[in-house]
Amino acid sequence: MRVDSAPWAAPAVRQGVFPEWARYARVADGTFDEDADPVRDMKPVINALKAQNVSVIELDTILSNWLTQADFDFHVKQVGRFTEQAHAAGIRVVMYYPSLELISVGGEKGRSFYKDDKGKDWVQLSLDGQPNVFYGSLVVWVDPGDESCWLSPNSPWRDYYLTRVKALAGSGLDAIWPDVPIYFDGKASWCDASPWAAAAFKADTGLPLPKKADFGDTTFRRFVEWRHRNLLQWQLDIAAAGKSANKDLVTFVETVSMDYQYATSIGLDGAYLRQAEGVSHAWEVDILGNYDGMRHATASDWTCLISMYKYARAASGAKPAWAFSYGWKADDASLVMAELLAAGCNPYEVKSPFKNATTDARMRTRMYGFVAAHQQRLYDAVPAAEVGVYHSTASRDYVSPSVGTGMYVNAKKPSGVKEWWSEGTPEDSCATMPWLGEFRGTVKALVYGHVPFDTVPSQGVTAADLARFKVLMLPNLQAVSDAEAEVLRGWVAAGGTAVITGPAPTALTELGAARDEFALADVLGFRKRDPLPATRQNRFGAGTCHYVKDLPGRAFLSATGQADPGPLLAPVLAAAPPAVTYSGDRRVHLELSRLGDDTVVQLVNFTCFDDKPAAFAVKPAACSVTVAVPEGKRVTAAAVSSPDAASPAPQPVTWTTSGATATVALTVAQYSLLTVTMA
Known part of the structure; x- marks a missing residue:
């Protein structure tokens, strides 16, 4: 008997616009060789994954590579054959297809897309004119001797890629998985300054591209925000192309940028996709060590992982939030997946640093069997949190920009660990960052205080998004739009309790420019010209605003021993005592x-x-x-x-x-x- 057919397992319930199979997905990687026979070669792969309680296969084959049209057409037929076999076994198939990167095998010395095809014309360029192309082992997924070329989404690559997406969608696939649509910054920073991007930026803003990366420059800040929207449109176009060939197709965009600073530098902000229909995320939630997983985490590092999974769940809106569940050994892998499940995400279990193998087959089978048995409790239950933590895209982008990503707290590689997420510079740690440190520390305080909470992305926030919360934490909130401020003001006036921290509350516009007056001066109960109080409690309408000038969240993030988060939580517990x-x-x-x-x-x-x-x-x-x-x-x-x-x-x-x-x-x-x- 299948584990999800046991008499004690919850029945499936349909809800929302995403199909049931996607909402309850348990994902794993599968592949085949080009000469694979459907019965001899493909079927055993599918059966092995089915035995591990996998319900969706992420098919990762040769689509990362520079292919002739004839090779691509043949491969689409093979994808169709694999999909037929998977469907016969009751498993869905999602096709992995890099959206802006093209790899030329052997391209460093041999022929390549950049040197011998359209790559030079379509490549992303940095602000100082460097092409975003590299060779060798800069990243783990590009083999020595291969070429990695990153293309501009505003170039004719757009039509080239979307045409191939339509062909894939017509093969019978259930979903498309476009890999990270980013301005990759491993070789060249602050792309894209290609002529294609320059024309698109000018058409959208009326401005020429900035000359250099300078957060003090108004045009550069516009460029930072424009890149988010430009990549959003690219994702929407991919999803629309797939739908045009297969009305039942859904899209899951692999998104590597989470709640931390990386979204600023590579342009991809997952929260921009929150309200889009028919397209969601496959979140690449990275771990501390490529060859160690989370085995050498500190407790504060672990709360950062919680923060990332909570952000992923929130930024996907009402849609399924698929997410990587990386592990190194079975015991650390199962703990990471536990955190993923608690946040409400769907697991894609994989052994770090790649994504083609399980950490441990018995562990995956056991964990996925549990997910299948309890899918209704995990994915249909209604969140009961009455506390929200506000994640401000604009404040992340413009408040004290940092050279580090801030993925975790501990930037120093432990003894005996082969690789670490950071090169060891203190600036990499989120604990050094005024906005991210305050956000992450607020999350840590709520976790340690056992206060149920949900993340609230600022992008497109509405009154409906806030309606279920009694308390809203606004850590170091500085950059807000007028529309955003109006939503927050209305929520407090209707009876909400806001907790705002930081030295410049709502002092910036959504593009990082200084305001003449705090956007929420009336809610705060003081103005920009007034002496900034250390703390302030102000009644506004039927609600209350608590203000703290310092950054208590960041202080708690770095605290050790039995440090007390109480001062930060006191107004929370008073307004929303946990059930x-x-x-x-x-x-x-x-x-x-x-x-x-x-x-x-x-x-x-x-x-x-x-x-x-x-x-x-x-x-x-x-x-x-x-x-x-x-x-x-x-x-x-x-x-x-x-x-x-x-x-x-x-x-x-x-x-x-x-x-x-x-x-x-x-x-x-x-x-x-x-x-x-x-x-």
């Missing part, structure tokens, strides 16, 4: 949602991490969870499910009652899903 409370080691991440009569609590145990990197080991944590029982209701059942157990089936547990609360005691190995049923 679920937790007792135990604070290094357990709690997520809360509701499904019908069930209160669903997810617990991820990261007590194996501390202030300094150490050897990885699973450390079970004893804890208790107390749930508020509404008047007129009573608890009728409680059960715990875990992929750490011998079976993913829910195991009944006892509870105690006290007044209007019910408490469950449990031990979490790595991940537990607690369901409390009330009637």
Whole structure:
């Protein structure tokens, strides 16, 4: 019997515009050779993945490479044959196809797209005129001797690529996976200054391209924002091209830029796609070490991983948020996937640093079996968080721009680790960054305080996006548009509690220019000309604004030992007391949602991490969870499910009652899903 057909498994429920298979996806990589026979070669690959409880195959073949039209046409037929075999096995297929990079195998010394075809005309150029093409081992995915050429989305490459997308869409595929549509900055920075991009920028803004990267220059700041929108349009055009050939096709764009600074430097901001229909994300959530995974994380590093997965879930809007689940060994891989699941993302489990192999087949089978059995609880339950953390795209772009990405806290490579996410410069750490450090530290405070929260992307924010929140954290919010400020003002006036931190609250426009007056001066209760208070509480309409001049989040991000996040959380807990409370080691991440009569609590145990990197080991944590029982209701059942157990089936547990609360005691190995049923 299939694990998701067990009598205790939740039934499938259709909702939203994305198909059910995409909302419940469990993704893994598959491939075939060009001379592959469908039965002899393709079918065994598909059957092996099906046995691992995989429901979607990301097909990664030769489409990264420079192909003749004849080679491409033959390959499309092979893709169709593979898809037929997969569909016969009940598995969906999504086709990986790099959207702006083209690799010429052996192109360093031999023929290449850049040297011998259209590459020189279509290539991205940096602001100082350098072509975005390189050879050899600059990155792990380009083999020595090969050429990597990055193309301008405004060049005729656009029609070339979209024509091929249409051909692929007609092969019977279920989805297209365009790989990272970015201005790659490994070789040349601040692309694209090609004639194609210059013309598009001029048509959109009326301005010539900036001469150099200078955040003090108005035109350069316009260029930074324009690149986000230009790449958004490219993604929308890819999705539309696929739909034109196959009305049922959906698109998942591989997106490597998360909540940190990388989105500024490469142009791709995933939140711009949040409200687009029929196209979502496959988030590349990178880990600390290519050949170590998250094994040498600190506890603060782990909360950065939480922040990235939470951002991914939020930036995909109401659509499925597929995400990479990288691992190095089975035990660290399962913990990373636990965090991914708690955030509400769909797993693509893979061994770092590539994406073609599982970390451990038995681990994947076990974890994916759990996901299949509990897909309704994981993906249909309604988030119950009443606290939001505002992620400001403009503040990230324009508040104290940094040369580092800020992916994690610890920039120093631990002893014995082969590669690390950072070269070791302190400037790489998010703890050094005024905006990102404050944002990440706010997330850490909420995680440590066991306050359920959701990330709120600023891009396209509406009153409806904020309606379910009682509290909105606005960490170091400086750059806002007038429309954005009006939405925030209306939410506070209607009864919301805002917590704004930082030395220049709403002092910049959405393009980073200084405002004559704070955009939310009336909400703050003071003006730009007034002395800046250390703290201020101001009633505005039916709501309240709490202001703190310092950056308490960034301070807590760097804090060690038993540092108290209380001062940052005090107004949060006063305005939105959690419906679920937790007792135990604070290094357990709690997520809360509701499904019908069930209160669903997810617990991820990261007590194996501390202030300094150490050897990885699973450390079970004893804890208790107390749930508020509404008047007129009573608890009728409680059960715990875990992929750490011998079976993913829910195991009944006892509870105690006290007044209007019910408490469950449990031990979490790595991940537990607690369901409390009330009637």
